[in-house]
Amino acid sequence: xxxxxxxxxxxxxxxxxxxxxxxxxxxxxxxxxxxxxxxxxxxxxxxxxxxxxxxxxxxxxxxxxxxxxxxxxxxxxxxxxxxxxxxxxxxxxxxxxxxxxxxxxxxxxxxxxxxxxxxxxxxxxxxxxxxxxxxxxxxxxxxxxxxxxxxxxxxxxxxxxxxxxxxxxxxxxxxxxxxxxxxxxxxxxxxxxxxxxxxxxxxxxxxxxxxxxxxxxxxxxxxxxxxxxxxxxxxxxxxxxxxxxx
Amino acid sequence: xxxxxxxxxxxxxxxxxxxxxxxxxxxxxxxxxxxxxxxxxxxxxxxxxxxxxxxxxxxxxxxxxxxxxxxxxxxxxxxxxxxxxxxxxxxxxxxxxxxxxxxxxxxxxxxxxxxxxxxxxxxxxxxxxxxxxxxxxxxxxxxxxxxxxxxxxxxxxxxxxxxxxxxxxxxxxxxxxxxxxxxxxxxxxxxxxxxxxxxxxxxxxxxxxxxxxxxxxxxxxxxxxxxxxxxxxxxxxxxxxxxxxxxxxxxxxxxxxxxxxxxxxxxxxxxxxxxxxxxxxxxxxxxxxxxxxxxxxxxxxxxxxxxxxxxxxxxxxxxxxxxxxxxxxxxxxxxxxxxxxxxxxxxxxxxxxxxxxxxxxxxxxxxxxxxxxxxxxxxxxxxxxxxxxxxxxxxxxxxxxxxxxxxxxx
Ligand SMILES: Nc1ncnc2c1ncn2[C@@H]1O[C@H](COP(=O)(O)OP(=O)(O)O)[C@@H](O)[C@H]1O
Ligand SMILES: [Mg+2]
Numbered sequence: 001x002x003x004x005x006x007x008x009x010x011x012x013x014x015x016x017x018x019x020x021x022x023x024x025x026x027x028x029x030x031x032x033x034x035x036x037x038x039x040x041x042x043x044x045x046x047x048x049x050x051x052x053x054x055x056x057x058x059x060x061x062x063x064x065x066x067x068x069x070x071x072x073x074x075x076x077x078x079x080x081x082x083x084x085x086x087x088x089x090x091x092x093x094x095x096x097x098x099x100x101x102x103x104x105x106x107x108x109x110x111x112x113x114x115x116x117x118x119x120x121x122x123x124x125x126x127x128x129x130x131x132x133x134x135x136x137x138x139x140x141x142x143x144x145x146x147x148x149x150x151x152x153x154x155x156x157x158x159x160x161x162x163x164x165x166x167x168x169x170x171x172x173x174x175x176x177x178x179x180x181x182x183x184x185x186x187x188x189x190x191x192x193x194x195x196x197x198x199x200x201x202x203x204x205x206x207x208x209x210x211x212x213x214x215x216x217x218x219x220x221x222x223x224x225x226x227x228x229x230x231x232x233x234x235x236x237x238x239x240x241x242x243x244x245x246x
Numbered sequence: 247x248x249x250x251x252x253x254x255x256x257x258x259x260x261x262x263x264x265x266x267x268x269x270x271x272x273x274x275x276x277x278x279x280x281x282x283x284x285x286x287x288x289x290x291x292x293x294x295x296x297x298x299x300x301x302x303x304x305x306x307x308x309x310x311x312x313x314x315x316x317x318x319x320x321x322x323x324x325x326x327x328x329x330x331x332x333x334x335x336x337x338x339x340x341x342x343x344x345x346x347x348x349x350x351x352x353x354x355x356x357x358x359x360x361x362x363x364x365x366x367x368x369x370x371x372x373x374x375x376x377x378x379x380x381x382x383x384x385x386x387x388x389x390x391x392x393x394x395x396x397x398x399x400x401x402x403x404x405x406x407x408x409x410x411x412x413x414x415x416x417x418x419x420x421x422x423x424x425x426x427x428x429x430x431x432x433x434x435x436x437x438x439x440x441x442x443x444x445x446x447x448x449x450x451x452x453x454x455x456x457x458x459x460x461x462x463x464x465x466x467x468x469x470x471x472x473x474x475x476x477x478x479x480x481x482x483x484x485x486x487x488x489x490x491x492x493x494x495x496x497x498x499x500x501x502x503x504x505x506x507x508x509x510x511x512x513x514x515x516x517x518x519x520x521x522x523x524x525x526x527x528x529x530x531x532x533x534x535x536x537x538x539x540x541x542x543x544x545x546x547x548x549x550x551x552x553x554x555x556x557x558x559x560x561x562x563x564x565x566x567x568x569x570x571x572x573x574x575x576x577x578x579x580x581x582x583x584x585x586x587x588x589x590x591x592x593x594x595x596x597x598x599x600x601x602x603x604x605x606x607x608x609x610x611x612x613x614x615x616x617x618x619x620x621x622x623x624x625x626x627x628x629x630x631x632x633x634x635x636x637x638x639x640x641x642x643x644x645x646x647x648x649x650x651x652x653x654x655x656x
Contacts, residue, residue: 051506079508091503093496100492110509112517116490164507 002065004029004198005083005168010049010059011222019045020056021222027168032194034209034230035202037219038243043202044088046219047170051085052078064167080110084166088173090153094146098137098156101145102128105160128163135159136185151182158189169199175208187211206230218243251484258483261566262476269472276468277461286461290536291580293468295573297533298556300471300478302572303565304522304529305553310562311486312518313498315415318422319526320549321429322397326527327534327544328433329396331446332380333389334535337453339366340384370444377439393531394524401523402516409512409519414501423547433542445541449534467536474532475569478525482565494518555611560621567623574622579603 007025011018020042027033035043048054050061052075061070063081070078079085092101106124109115120128132138135155140148145156154174161169171190175183183205190212193199203209209216209230216233218225220242226233233239252259272292275283284292301323308314343362347354354362365374382388408421436442452463485491494514496504501511534540553572560571581587582603590597599606614621 053502075502075505076508076510079506085506087503091500093492093499093503095495095499096492103489104492104496105507110507112490112510112514115493115509116485116488118489120489160507 002028004031004064005050006060006062006067007046007050008060008062010056010061012045012049012054012056019222020049023059023219023223025217025224027198027200029167029198030194030196032191032199032212032214033201034212034214034216035200035219036204036206036209036216036243037225041219042222043219044172045222047085047172047200047202050078050170051075051083076110079164079166082165082167084161084164084169086157086161086169086171086174088176090150090157092145092148092153092156092160094144096145097142098132098145098148099128099141101156101160102131102163105163107163107165131159131163134162135189151178154178154186155189158186158193162193167197169193169197171199171201173202173204175203175205183208184211251487255483255487257564257566258480261479261569265472265476265479269469272468273465276465278459278465286464289461289464289468291577293464293471293536294533295576296468296471296475297529297536298576299569299572300475300529300532301526301553302556302560302568303475303478303482304525305557306562306565306568307482307486307525308518308522309554309557310564310568311491311498312494312515313501314515314519315419315554316422316519316522317419317547317550317554318426319522320553321426321545322401322523322526323530323533324540324542324545324549325397325400325429326393326530327537327540328440328446329389329393329527330531331449331534331540332383332392332440333386334449334451334453335367335446336363336380336383337386338448338451339363341453342366368441371436371442373437379439390531393527397527398520398524401520405516405519409515412512423550426545426550427547430542430545430547433545443541443543445539445544446534447539449540450536450538452535464536467532471532471536474528478529479565479569481525486565555607558611558621559614561623562621564623564626566626567621570622575607579607582606 003026005025005027007023010020010023012020023042023046025046035046037043045054049056050070052070052073055071062068063070063083068081070081070083073081093104096104103120103124106127108118108124129138129141132141135158137148137152137156137159140152145153148156154177158171158174161171174186174190178186187208190199190201194214201209201212203212215228216230217227218233218236218239220238225242226236226239272284272289274280276289277284277286301319305316305319308316308319340359340363343359343366344354347359347362360376361374364376368374368376376383382392404422404425408418413421432438433440434443440446450460450463452458455463486494493504493509496507496509497511497514504514505511556571556575557568558571559575560569561567582599585600587599587603589599618624620627
């Protein structure tokens, strides 16, 4: 399996505090990976680095078959290269309809000039309706997304990610505030997505991670503490000490 | 979803219809072709108001839709006025000079004519040479191109520098104020080449149209202003109704999120900033021939702040709101400051509206911002029933049993 994203020796500090400390991480095409770790372990900061929001002090982040450095690119270029991101709090455009949110995310030319003259083809509409179906929002397609419930907004954001057709999907705590049934739907969505692309899921909840049935990376104080199957890492004494034992 | 543009945006049709009716009503009561119930000077006021409505649409695009509070757009409006004013002044002076020299025994050379025009125009600032910026002033076509190009280029360069370094929010507003202030101070200098604080004058006199009464000319400009406003409104409605509108409203609400969707936010901001600068310039080029005079005071920072106040009072984020705000506040302002509003004697003090109007405007602005953020345009929602959802205490999830809103806030 070839590597899609290769992060090596990355460190970043905020006012002297090392949030990420010599972190290395890699993921291949169509792999599902869970990242767990206590609050403040640096999970969100890791995503910030990959998506170009935060510049690391040292280390390298390489992407794709040609191993391009992502550190030279800005956020929108990285997104166009094929990395999609879901934030910890659901961030959808609340003032716009579900349809408009999905249409904006749809993989299309993003230059101002072509967006200005863009008019949706029937297949674009069909694609949006298909996505809405997948995330269970067909009925809400023309409602403003601000009227949606918290869980529905989380799904809409996942739907927007899928619409982007990224090669790598970074998902930050998708199940926060969801009921059991909603969590199951979310797990299904993520597992389905991971069949055709790489997916990294950050999650607190052990049960949720167990249902993902994938390789797990444990992060602690900005570096990798353990890596392997969930059963493997939960037996690791370091992991028990810093995370599970609490 | 396949309905036509107008079916999806019924307010556009309503607006165009109202504007057409208004134009018709003004025409049939004008001195030029109608009953004469409206004086020529009032028609000029109305024509100028339409231009202000157009620049308010530009302001609404950049602020209400893209979320960039530019406090410098009146600089582009003024520059547009200066550019057309240069041609108006040059061409008219040229006619006067050629006429007066026609009787000379030796026919004047071209250079002598140009020198004479220069003396006429720049005498007030103690000069007679044409500065390089007047190079195209003898050609209407080129000078019309300058109306668009000069403000457009200024906006492009300024916007590129500001957006590239990700200046946002109040810092950007301050930067735009600095831009308009710097431009005004520069133009105030006598050697700026645009006649310092004298500005350009006599702009109401079209070259070669001395025989045509001002009543006719004022009506022509009124029509042109109405047409420009209609086209500007259509353009703005078209831009904001499609996917481009989605993206710029997204930038207004959460620009980082738009970036992570792969859109180059800086490019979009620059596009909207430059486009609105050009719209403002066109509005200015129609306004100042009706006003008759332009000087650097028109570009003072306060002018752009007023523009923001109009849009806020009218209701930003909806195009008709901007138009209503600009028309309402600027007409009211004319009424109050021209001494037509009756003073209020309080016995110990008399409220004279010429002095107190600005205070009233300031208070209204604060009140609207605090208590009616949707402005006058928000009243329309009462009829169309567009009420924002209140979800306080509701389940957050699609299924019952999810967290409640209050719990999740913790
Ligand atoms: N922009 C920032 N400035 C200062 N400190 C930060 C910043 N972002 C994150 N941190 C700190 O870095 C550490 C890791 O944070 P984060 O990546 O959000 O952790 P989590 O694993 O909970 O997502 C935390 O201690 C946090 O306070
Ligand atoms: Mg986090």
